[in-house]
Amino acid sequence: MTLPMNAQKVSMHFIEKIKELSGENVKVCMQCGTCTSACPMSDEMDFFPRKVMHYSQFGLLQNLENINSYWKCASCHSCTVRCPRGIDIAKVMEALRLLVLRTSTNYIEPSQIPAEKLQEYPGIMMVAGFRKLTS
Ligand code: SF4
Ligand code: SF4
Structure with a gap:
């Protein structure tokens, strides 16, 4: 074709x-x-x-x-x-x-992550995740 x-x-x-x-x-x-x-x-x-x-x-x-x-x-x-x-x-x-x-499209939206999860997740994981998955 x-x-x-x-x-x-x-x-x-x-x-x-x-x-x-x-x-x-x-x-x-x-x-x-x-x-x-x-x-x-x-x-x-x-x-x-x-x-x-x-x-x-x-x-x-x-x-x-x-x-x-x-x-x-x-x-x-x-x-x-x-x-x-x-x-x-x-x-x-x-x-x-x-x-x-x-x-300018994010795969994850940081604002949608529940506050209790933000406290629970390791900081280094959050930074790595945001760098990879957000614009
Ligand atoms: S780097 Fe390759 S093997 Fe590793 S998760 Fe990605 S696609 Fe899979
Ligand atoms: S390993 Fe994956 S990328 Fe490499 S030739 Fe085979 S199918 Fe293609």
């Missing part, structure tokens, strides 16, 4: 943006699934890392909107050290988060 011209432009721009933000060329992914099998968070994700890479390498931005996969990524690099194509998948996940955060 051939994408309409404007859809092709969107796809190419999306792939280039991922490369700009992550430094990674997602087009070399060979869909082996090693990243998914290595990922400790895959059970929590809407789409496994392999599928996130698949949608990324074809520039299918619309399939990556409103999913939790890149937010659930723990940045553990377990996938990255195993990828036979040498792709830093953790960086790609971060790039996808940045694309959303740069639209």
Whole structure:
């Protein structure tokens, strides 16, 4: 199937943006699934890392909107050290988060966190979480 011209432009721009933000060329992914099998968070994700890479390498931005996969990524690099194509998948996940955060969209809303939880959670966890999940 051939994408309409404007859809092709969107796809190419999306792939280039991922490369700009992550430094990674997602087009070399060979869909082996090693990243998914290595990922400790895959059970929590809407789409496994392999599928996130698949949608990324074809520039299918619309399939990556409103999913939790890149937010659930723990940045553990377990996938990255195993990828036979040498792709830093953790960086790609971060790039996808940045694309959303740069639209001033938060994944979590600090104001929605109950006050008792704010007292209960360790400060370092809150700081790390806010840095990763808020714009
Ligand atoms: S391990 Fe690497 S090559 Fe294999 S599916 Fe994941 S990103 Fe693609
Ligand atoms: S860096 Fe993210 S995607 Fe890769 S194995 Fe860890 S949690 Fe999974």
